[in-house]
Amino acid sequence: MFRFALRMAWRFLITSRSQMLLVILGITVGVSIQIFLSSLISGLQADLIQQTVGDAPHIIIAPEDRTPSSFLLSQGNLVVPLLASPVKEESKILSWQPIQKQLLQRQDIRVSSPLVEGSGIVQKEDLKKNVILKGVFLNYADLIYKLKERTREGITQIGGNNILVGKELASDLRLNPGDTISIVMPSGKQGRFIVSGIFDLENKATNSSWIFMDLPTAQTLLDKEGAISIIEIQIDQVFQSENIAQKLKQEFTQYNIETWQTRNQQLLSALRSQSLSSYMIQFFVLLAVTLGIASVLVVSVTQKIREIGILKAIGTTNTGVSLIFLMQGAILGVFGSSLGVLSGFLLIRLFQQVAQASGGAISFSIDVNLFSLLLILTISIIASILAAISPARQATKLVPIEVIRNG
Amino acid sequence: MDNLPLIELSKVNKIYGKLVKSQILFDITMTVPSGQFLVLIGPSGSGKSTLLNIIGALDRPTTGEVFIQGKNLGKFSDEELARFRNQFIGFIFQFHYLLPEFNALENVLVSYWIHSLKPSKEILERAMYLLEQVGLKDSVRKRINLLSGGQQQRVAIARALLNSPQLILADEPTGALDTKTGEQVLELLAQIRQESKMTMIMVTHNREVALRADRIIELIDGKLCKEVYPKTVGLHETIKILESHSCNLEDAESSLS
Ligand SMILES: Nc1ncnc2c1ncn2[C@@H]1O[C@H](COP(=O)(O)OP(=O)(O)OP(=O)(O)O)[C@@H](O)[C@H]1O
Ligand SMILES: [Mg+2]
Numbered sequence: 001m002f003r004f005a006l007r008m009a010w011r012f013l014i015t016s017r018s019q020m021l022l023v024i025l026g027i028t029v030g031v032s033i034q035i036f037l038s039s040l041i042s043g044l045q046a047d048l049i050q051q052t053v054g055d056a057p058h059i060i061i062a063p064e065d066r067t068p069s070s071f072l073l074s075q076g077n078l079v080v081p082l083l084a085s086p087v088k089e090e091s092k093i094l095s096w097q098p099i100q101k102q103l104l105q106r107q108d109i110r111v112s113s114p115l116v117e118g119s120g121i122v123q124k125e126d127l128k129k130n131v132i133l134k135g136v137f138l139n140y141a142d143l144i145y146k147l148k149e150r151t152r153e154g155i156t157q158i159g160g161n162n163i164l165v166g167k168e169l170a171s172d173l174r175l176n177p178g179d180t181i182s183i184v185m186p187s188g189k190q191g192r193f194i195v196s197g198i199f200d201l202e203n204k205a206t207n208s209s210w211i212f213m214d215l216p217t218a219q220t221l222l223d224k225e226g227a228i229s230i231i232e233i234q235i236d237q238v239f240q241s242e243n244i245a246q247k248l249k250q251e252f253t254q255y256n257i258e259t260w261q262t263r264n265q266q267l268l269s270a271l272r273s274q275s276l277s278s279y280m281i282q283f284f285v286l287l288a289v290t291l292g293i294a295s296v297l298v299v300s301v302t303q304k305i306r307e308i309g310i311l312k313a314i315g316t317t318n319t320g321v322s323l324i325f326l327m328q329g330a331i332l333g334v335f336g337s338s339l340g341v342l343s344g345f346l347l348i349r350l351f352q353q354v355a356q357a358s359g360g361a362i363s364f365s366i367d368v369n370l371f372s373l374l375l376i377l378t379i380s381i382i383a384s385i386l387a388a389i390s391p392a393r394q395a396t397k398l399v400p401i402e403v404i405r406n407g
Numbered sequence: 408m409d410n411l412p413l414i415e416l417s418k419v420n421k422i423y424g425k426l427v428k429s430q431i432l433f434d435i436t437m438t439v440p441s442g443q444f445l446v447l448i449g450p451s452g453s454g455k456s457t458l459l460n461i462i463g464a465l466d467r468p469t470t471g472e473v474f475i476q477g478k479n480l481g482k483f484s485d486e487e488l489a490r491f492r493n494q495f496i497g498f499i500f501q502f503h504y505l506l507p508e509f510n511a512l513e514n515v516l517v518s519y520w521i522h523s524l525k526p527s528k529e530i531l532e533r534a535m536y537l538l539e540q541v542g543l544k545d546s547v548r549k550r551i552n553l554l555s556g557g558q559q560q561r562v563a564i565a566r567a568l569l570n571s572p573q574l575i576l577a578d579e580p581t582g583a584l585d586t587k588t589g590e591q592v593l594e595l596l597a598q599i600r601q602e603s604k605m606t607m608i609m610v611t612h613n614r615e616v617a618l619r620a621d622r623i624i625e626l627i628d629g630k631l632c633k634e635v636y637p638k639t640v641g642l643h644e645t646i647k648i649l650e651s652h653s654c655n656l657e658d659a660e661s662s663l664s
Contacts (some may be wrong), residue, residue: 004520011508310504313465314566315493317486317523404500405456405556 001320002327008311009327012234012304023296024336027380029338030289031139034282034376035368036347041276041278043366046272049238052258052267055145055201057113057232061099061248062256065092092227099231099252108244112233113140116215118222120183124173131169131211133183135218135228144234147199147212153177154197158214162196168208170198191221286380290387293332297325297391301398308395309403322392326385333384337377346369411477413574413606414462419471421457431457432629435471444600447610448649451627455610456578458626462608463496463532463576464488471551487534493521497567497575497605499596501582504563505551511562512547517568530569537565538640541595545602557588564595568603575600579610581616588611590622595649618645625649631656 015018103112118133148156154177241259248257289355355362421432431454447455460466473480505514515534541561581589625633633656637645
């Protein structure tokens, strides 16, 4: 019966070729818009997330009751004591080496980097600036912050008295590689350092306040011999962070484990509402296409009354007759959606070329996600079949003797 | 089982309309033995087509029962009736109802496609044979619209015969054809009947055709009025009965008076 219905459906469609082509065109346009839109949105979101957390830790391990300053990109809360409130005794991680060792062995973690941090004041001649000191091991920290890649002047070196300063800080204090500066701590401690390189982390607040130095040097300067402030972690899939954090919580029970999400609620909810509006648009596009298919098939039932009557008279069951129309929906859906996928691809290619030609004005790239592509394809084919339900019903109701009597 | 009639109608009534009821058939009770060539005649609007459609399982009686080979059609679901029509009955209508989307051969094969998965080689050969038999050997692949009325009706006949039905129902098969082509089509049907011993019920307004039947039944105002067996009573007697103004079937007479 399927074979019969398919054959009839096909013939019915190709005898009204222009109708069929118009419907297919409609589906094609709808599906390509859906594919383009969903790729655009997911590209945009991936780019936003990358910009937000691409070069920031995804998870941090901190001692209890400590607000990690690393996430606070603008001035950093450790500057706060200088402004008003009383200085709090900072908590620290004393036996961090075994933790770091364990973390390095884990498969689900790309990099873990111990960090000693604190605030200080940089002085060069009569210029002063509040800064955040970041004591790191360069080989680990580089995997998170890509310091080597992002050193704009000088060399990426932090051994001994060498430090790296941000682009804005350098211009504020008129620093050049090789210059010497002194850093004064709130405790009164101070040291002299050589600027070996100037980095650009593409964030103004960071560039104007962060200073990277060797971890042991920072420990001495901040009176934290043998201890660190936090461990910063990056993982491969940013959205796996909550899962992995959960596992880390079970392993390191006496520490606070935080993910990037807890600090980026606003971004996440913005992304969510963006996705929602994209789904809404896609839904209405789908609805319009489906209604288009339905209306054409409804008209075709009236056009084919005679044929349906004959087929029923010579023994086609109601199931068979409705199958003919469902098949027509399916054929239209398969052709239209496949063409839609193709032209969606072309649209995306076109966009990529425009983005390239724009010379960086369009900073993000869009890529086709196979899963959402298959999802759109499946949904639109199913919708095309659903669109045929009402015409199929109509065909079922047709009484063959009425057709025969009226010629 | 042998003397079981092929078709048996028992008190079949047909009423159309819900608010304004009009009764088209009144208590039709009759049997048709296997192999008979029965012709239904009667004035326009007397209910011939209605009766034929009920026998052909295209329509259901309002009351009463239809048995075919002892099976009560009233107990069949719509789907079962459709399947039954396809397997058991060959329809030939006044207007050649063919599918314009298909060529002659495909139109014949449609009867088979409806309920079968794969068209076998034998069925293709049978379709070709039937088309050859109805004289359309050279038009097998022609689109239906390119055939003449007579040719189209012959395609319809071939289609009706494809599934080797036991019963052929023809409602004014030559009604839309000119006399000459009509005659050819009738000859073809006679030939097929002789070869296959199929049961055939034909509605016609053509006296000549009626006289060739095994049995003639005249319907008047939805009631069986006259019944003649031309081959038993002879031509003269048949014509005499057909031309008389009174019915020769009892229940019809009693309800007419
Ligand atoms: N669906 C219907 N609703 C109401 N009346 C109907 C319906 N179908 C048929 N009739 C009526 O039933 C009567 C018998 O119709 P039928 O077609 O059986 O006559 P017929 O003997 O075949 O006539 P003809 O020789 O003109 O073909 C007619 O008066 C017709 O108007
Ligand atoms: Mg009629």
